[in-house]
Amino acid sequence: MQLTSCGHTIMAYPSFSRESVPNWGAARVVDAGRLARLGQARMLACVPxxxxxxxxxxxxxxxxDACRIDVMRTMAGPAIRCSVCALALAQPACPDCSARAPAFDRVIAAFDYASPADLLIQQFKQAHRFSHARVLADMLAQAVLAQNPALPRHTIMVPVPASRAALRRRGFNPAAELARSLACRLPYALRPGLLQRVRDGVGQTGQSRAERMCSVAHLYHCPKRVENASIAIVDDVLTTGSTLHSIAREFKAAGAGYVCGLVAARTPYR
Ligand SMILES: [Zn+2]
Ligand SMILES: [Zn+2]
Structure with missing residues (x-):
């Protein structure tokens, strides 16, 4: 064990490349890049x-700490939530899941897309505050690890691919960055290549809930069979669930046994 300059204790690992990592079984494989990222995260945690x-x-x-508690409290409030899509319900039937039976099995969200947390997402996506991926992943990982029942052990995480237009505009894919940070915090593999975006489609901003449901149909494709796999689709915000529904349908058609959504924020019904 070693003590860092900021007082954290870290395990000392022998230096090895990804290629020379001993085979400790799929669940115990240690990746040198992951260890480096963990060390970097511990050092960053000391910076005021x-x-x-x-x-x-x-x-x-x-x-x-106080704002972090405030942000996560939105999801821990007394509201009754849809057990599938995590929407806070004002009526017994979930309006999003009633509109179409969702192809996904469950959604885990860190907080509601409401003040003050919405500012975090806006800064992340629109003001290119790339580093917000870490705090969003921290909160989402906390929400995932608190779930009972837990996600299946061999769950594979897959970020929602961005359109080329969005990539050009932002210079990065928020879902991919969130998934990359999440992979440092959760014991699940990250496989971005399991989902492809077939075409750009129309941007969903400004669309009604009904329009969103139609506009994402057949936008995504799973290029290989994933028999009985447990898939966790990672995205920054879930608004109507139409994107997740469309992707889950593709994965289920490719053989997946379980598909859930991991999102930083869930938009309340308006
Ligand atoms: Zn604060
Ligand atoms: Zn629902």
Whole structure:
């Protein structure tokens, strides 16, 4: 064991490349790149910064402890939620799941897309605050690990591919960055290549819920069979669930036994 300059204890591992990692079985494979990212995350956790929501003191991440609790409290409130899509319900029937039977089995969200947390997502996606991926992944990983029942052990995480137009506009895919950070925090494999975007489609911003459901049909394709696999689709925001539904349908057609959504934020019904 070693003690870092900021007082954290870390395990000392022998140096090895990805190619020379001993075969400890799929669930125990240690990846040198992952260890480096973990070390980097521990060092970043010591850096004092201003909280992006209240301006108070935070350490190594854009949120102070109080704002982080406030953000996650939105999902822990007394609202009754749809057991499938995690929508806070004002009526017994879920309006999103009633509109079409979802092809996905479950959604896990870290918080509601509402003030003050919506600012985090807006800064991440629109102001290109790339580093917000880490704090969003922290909160989402916390939500995933708190689930009972837990996700199946061999779950594979797959980010929603961005359109070429969105990639040109932002310079990065928020879902892919979130999934990459999530892979450092959860014991599930990340396989972005399991999902392809067939065409750009029309941007969903400004569309009604009904229009969103039609506009994403047949946008995505799973290029190989995934017999009985457990797939977790990673995205930053789930609005109507139409994107997740469309992707889950592709994966189920490719043989997946279980498909869930892991999203940082769930948009309340408006
Ligand atoms: Zn704060
Ligand atoms: Zn629902």
């Amino acid at each position: 910064v201003d909280c992006t929501l209240c301006g108070g003191a935070a350490r190594g991440q854009p949120l102070c």
